[in-house]
Amino acid sequence: MLPLRECVLQTPGYVPGEQPLTNDYIKLNTNENPYPPPPEIFEALQVELSKVRLYPDPVSTQLRKAAARVFGVNIENLIAGNGSDDILNIAIRTFVNPGEAIAFLDLTYSLYDTLAKIHGASVIEIPTNENFELGEPIICPKAKLIFIASPNPPVGKHVNREYLEKTCANATAIVVIDEAYVDFSQENHLDFLQKYENVIITRTMSKSYSLAGMRVGFGIASQPLIEQMNKVRDSYNLNRMSQAIATAAFESHTYFQNIWQKVCQTRNRLLLSLRDLDFFVFDSESNFVLASPQWISAAELYSQLKERKILVRYFKHPRISNYVRISIGTDEEIDRALEAITEIKTQ
Ligand SMILES: Cc1ncc(COP(=O)(O)O)c(C=O)c1O
Numbered sequence: 001m002l003p004l005r006e007c008v009l010q011t012p013g014y015v016p017g018e019q020p021l022t023n024d025y026i027k028l029n030t031n032e033n034p035y036p037p038p039p040e041i042f043e044a045l046q047v048e049l050s051k052v053r054l055y056p057d058p059v060s061t062q063l064r065k066a067a068a069r070v071f072g073v074n075i076e077n078l079i080a081g082n083g084s085d086d087i088l089n090i091a092i093r094t095f096v097n098p099g100e101a102i103a104f105l106d107l108t109y110s111l112y113d114t115l116a117k118i119h120g121a122s123v124i125e126i127p128t129n130e131n132f133e134l135g136e137p138i139i140c141p142k143a144k145l146i147f148i149a150s151p152n153p154p155v156g157k158h159v160n161r162e163y164l165e166k167t168c169a170n171a172t173a174i175v176v177i178d179e180a181y182v183d184f185s186q187e188n189h190l191d192f193l194q195k196y197e198n199v200i201i202t203r204t205m206s207k208s209y210s211l212a213g214m215r216v217g218f219g220i221a222s223q224p225l226i227e228q229m230n231k232v233r234d235s236y237n238l239n240r241m242s243q244a245i246a247t248a249a250f251e252s253h254t255y256f257q258n259i260w261q262k263v264c265q266t267r268n269r270l271l272l273s274l275r276d277l278d279f280f281v282f283d284s285e286s287n288f289v290l291a292s293p294q295w296i297s298a299a300e301l302y303s304q305l306k307e308r309k310i311l312v313r314y315f316k317h318p319r320i321s322n323y324v325r326i327s328i329g330t331d332e333e334i335d336r337a338l339e340a341i342t343e344i345k346t347q
Contacts, residue, residue: 024309025310029312031288040252048244071220077226084218103126133155149181153181156285169196210256214242279294
């Protein structure tokens with residue numbers, strides 16, 4: 001018998017969206033940014049390549065400085081991660097003992113569940129209403145950590161601000177507000193940091209900064225929390241290429257702001273076009289939409305789109321098994337997807 005941990009054995013593990021090894025798909029399945037970052041951010045790469053024999057800066061100083069400027073916080077309030085997934089993981093290992101409870105919405109980013117379970121934590125699922133939204137503030141005295149994504153996938157809308165604030169104000173737990181999609185929306189929760197010492201906001205450069213492949217994310221929180229999280233972090237958690245490219249990306253803030261605007265325009269057009277094609281579609285404040293075709297099963301639509309080399313995301317979860325999640329592509333990609341859907345509908 002291998003000496004395995006029971007909690008790991010019992011967990012199926014996180015299932016990421018497909019990453020095909022060929023380039024012949026229109027990829028609308030993992031909420032990546034369809035636009036590349038500006039080429040000048042790669043100029044920093046040559047210098048870093050000449051230094052690969054040296055370890056990178058363990059605390060990502062230049063990157064945190066750049067991020068602090070853009071987020072309007074102090075560098076002491078920032079921890080950088082190998083993607084924001086790294087920060088979620090660090091938060092669990094810093095604040096939760098195995099056997100203690102972690103709470104999150106019953107429909108949200110599924111990695112929270114996986115990370116909690118492989119840590120040996122118990123899970124408390126907070127029920128959402130028929131629109132998959134939080135219907136009241138969370139009161140969960142048993143939880144040590146509460147994860148709330150806002151905007152929350154798979155719908156992509158912000159959690160009600162008043163409920164979220166009351167949750168932070170009343171919680172004895174640490175509350176992680178995961179703002180992975182916030183740049184595609186009109187609001188954020190950075191102001192909560194001034195009021196609540198138990199709040200951590202996470203951000204990622206995977207979506208709005210077109211750097212999913214570089215794996216860069218952040219935790220923003222009060223200094224006492226950051227101090228503890230730093231002890232748990234892998235000592236060199238960000239490689240030097242990622243640090244340099246991500247730092248340079250923050251210099252191109254205006255370029256990215258234009259992209260966010262473009263993505264939001266395309267999203268709103270897709271949303272209306274899908275409704276015209278007889279889909280039920282939730283409004284979205286993210287770079288994806290959750291849509292339910294009223295004339296074909298979502299599973300069948302997913303397969304037929306895949307046959308046409310268009311990848312969208314289909315989840316087997318019973319509450320959303322008749323929905324597909326479509327990430328926002330370029331205008332041309334979305335036109336191709338809409339043409340394919342029209343063809344499937346009329347065949
Ligand atoms: C809500 C949410 N948080 C975090 C992430 C992961 O971000 P990163 O690429 O920074 O690890 C995702 C990715 O899909 C997400 O949907």
